[in-house]
Amino acid sequence: MAVLSQQIGDFLTKSSWIRRMFDAGAELKRKHGEEKVCDFSLGNPDLPAPSGVKRGLERIASRAEDPYCFGYMQNPGFPGVRDRLAKHLSGEQGVSVAREDVMLSCGAAGGLNCLLRAVLEPGEEVICPTPHFVEYGFYLSNHGGTLRPVPAKEGDFRLDIEAIERAFTERTRMVLINSPNNPTGQIYSEEELKELGDLLRRMNAESSRPVLLVSDEPYRFLTFDGHEVPSVLRFFENSVVVSSFSKNLSLAGERIGYVLLHPDMPFKSELMDGLVYTNRILGYVNAPTLGQQIIDEALGEEVDTSVYVRRRDKLADILGRAGYEFHPPKGSFYFFPKAPGGDDVEFTRILQDELVLAVPGSGFGGPGHFRLSFCVPDRVIDNSAPGFQRAMDRIGDSDK
Ligand SMILES: Cc1ncc(COP(=O)(O)O)c(C=O)c1O
Known part of the structure; x- marks a missing residue:
């Protein structure tokens, strides 16, 4: 049985x-x-985590007797932490974002699950360049979605924009990219993202429901030889950044990350309401209080x-x-x-x-x-x- x-x-x-x-x-x-x-x-x-993590823990310890120190909070996170994270991300992404654009999540994994739960109808598709992070397929299946793998370019794993275009169907709801990439180490260039943004704008115009560009970026902090990670927010309004502090602050077990919506997304507040709701009903409820307070102290630091x-x-x-x-x-x-x-x-x-x-x-x-x-x-x-x-x-x- x-x-x-x-x-x-x-x-x-x-x-x-x-x-x-x-x-x-x-x-x-x-x-x-x-x-x-x-x-x-x-x-x-x-x-080892950078010193801000220890300072954050000391700050929390000094407040541990406050009745609400570890209590429930607003589902998208502590308002002050969202404010400071938004300010930090404005610098990092080169696009000005505010508190209402960002939700704290249980790692990038939790953020992705909230997003998929919020937007996917059963049977809808997510285009993803391959090779890709293995868990994407499982996250999608949690929410009735189907992964449409599209091989990246032979050799150096750049985006194959024409192949992505060919993979579009009326069921496509999202293109999910990951840069810097696990497993390939590739970073998508401004040119590739611009082309992808242009394609998505065209596809959106033809689609009955909005198509999102989602960029999963937990490795943004770690680049080599002077390479930079261009922001998807500069190339497409219906874009979402999902990331975490698992790698840059060595906090993988603490489960702290975020979902950031493009500030000019036309249906932004509706999507944020959906995210806050799915954060709740998937049982995450809110990102951990400890993690939120730690990153509040350690924002801008890294291993x-x-x-x-x-x-x-x-x-x-x-x-x-x-x-x-x-x-x-x-x-x-x-x-x-x-x-x-x-x-x-x-x-x-x-x-x-x-x-x-x-x-x-x-x-x-x-x-x-x-x-x-x-x-x-x-x-x-x-x-x-x-x-x-x-x-x-x-x-x-x-x-x-
Ligand atoms: C590409 C990618 N996305 C998401 C995750 C999940 O990270 P998190 O710990 O923030 O949930 C990982 C973890 O290895 C990853 O490599």
């Missing part, structure tokens, strides 16, 4: 690649010892990104020397190299034999590649060099 719904039962049996790698990694670590296994499978930030820069350079050097083909990430903390031999599942198995854990690109809708997350201590990167080299040599040998 099945206790689970068929859908959740199916999802669980198919369980994600990341989950499988996690289990395989745990087994390898038990067998060979933690130190011997180079685990690049998880995107869990490992840097020491020079550590990620150093790790990116080290890993690029190791992969380059071993002969891997890849585009160094412009942002985020992932590499997405080509799998030597072409079969990503088989190649990650070979890497596993060499005690290096990576996730097959197939798990992100990007077969033929594999993902490496560099939120790992430097020594893990240093120790991985021989394993990467041997795995490459084994492919070379089998080709002979």
